[in-house]
Each structure stands twice: as structure tokens, then as C-alpha cells.
Amino acid sequence: MKKKQIRARLNELKAQKLVHLKPKTGRTGRYYEGTYRVGSYSDLMFLVTNLIKVSALALEKNEGVSEQEIPDAQYNVLQVLLHALQLIPVEELELLDGISQLIEEVNGGEL
Structure with a gap:
């Protein structure tokens, strides 16, 4: 060649x-x-918010973090993992x- x-x-x-x-x-x-990729500025804001929430959950091991502070922890973790897949x-x-x-x-x- x-x-x-x-x-x-x-x-x-x-x-x-x-x-x-x-x-x-x-x-x-x-x-x-x-x-x-994000769909909008709102999506970007939610990504950053979810990263912060997941980090708080990891630090607290779910102890001391109220349901009111992070109402749907499973959703937040899922969203962070989906965004992490985009980084591959x-x-x-x-x-x-x-x-x-x-x-x-x-x-x-x-x-």
C-alpha cells in the first residue's frame, strides 16, 4: 500500500x-x-445536580441524607450512570x- x-x-x-x-x-x-450530549441547558443543570446528589449519597452512605434533600436517589444515580456511558x-x-x-x-x- x-x-x-x-x-x-x-x-x-x-x-x-x-x-x-x-x-x-x-x-x-x-x-x-x-x-x-445534553438536550438543553436544563438537562445540563440536572446532570450537575445529579452529580452533586450522588456524591452526597456516596459520602453519607445514605445516613443523614433526608428523602426531602434527595427525593429520588435511584433516579439520580441512574442519570449519572447514563451520562458516564457517554464519556466512553x-x-x-x-x-x-x-x-x-x-x-x-x-x-x-x-x-
Whole structure:
């Protein structure tokens, strides 16, 4: 496979699969900025609220936290877990599979 074809395939994979983390440079150096989906500003507010509530539950082990303070603890935990699933970079993992396959092709089937 020619270098141009390899470069083109790698760039295609990068464009398709590297979607969650974007490289940035700031005053303190290089870092990555992540993204996740929310339906609205209200959804974002509820996510932050649920994170705080779940953290409070974890610290208190449900002792001393009243039902009035956190009325539906199970719902809050579920929402935090659903948002955590969005943080798993599935597309990036598919990129690794594509790169691995490309390496195999370049090496004639040997890794």
C-alpha cells in the first residue's frame, strides 16, 4: 500500500472516529477538551445536580441524607450512570481497530 493511500486512510479514520476529545493548548500547556450530549441547558443543570446528589449519597452512605434533600436517589444515580456511558469513547476505540487493521495490511498480515 502506498504512503498516500495509508495517509488518506488514516486521515479518514481520524475524521470519522476522533470525535470526543479535541486537542487544545492553553496557558498551562496542551490538554484535551471533551464533549458529551445534553438536550438543553436544563438537562445540563440536572446532570450537575445529579452529580452533586450522588456524591452526597456516596459520602453519607445514605445516613443523614433526608428523602426531602434527595427525593429520588435511584433516579439520580441512574442519570449519572447514563451520562458516564457517554464519556466512553466508542468511536476512538473503533479508530484503534481500524489502525490495527491498517498496520496488519502494511506488514503483510504480520503484527
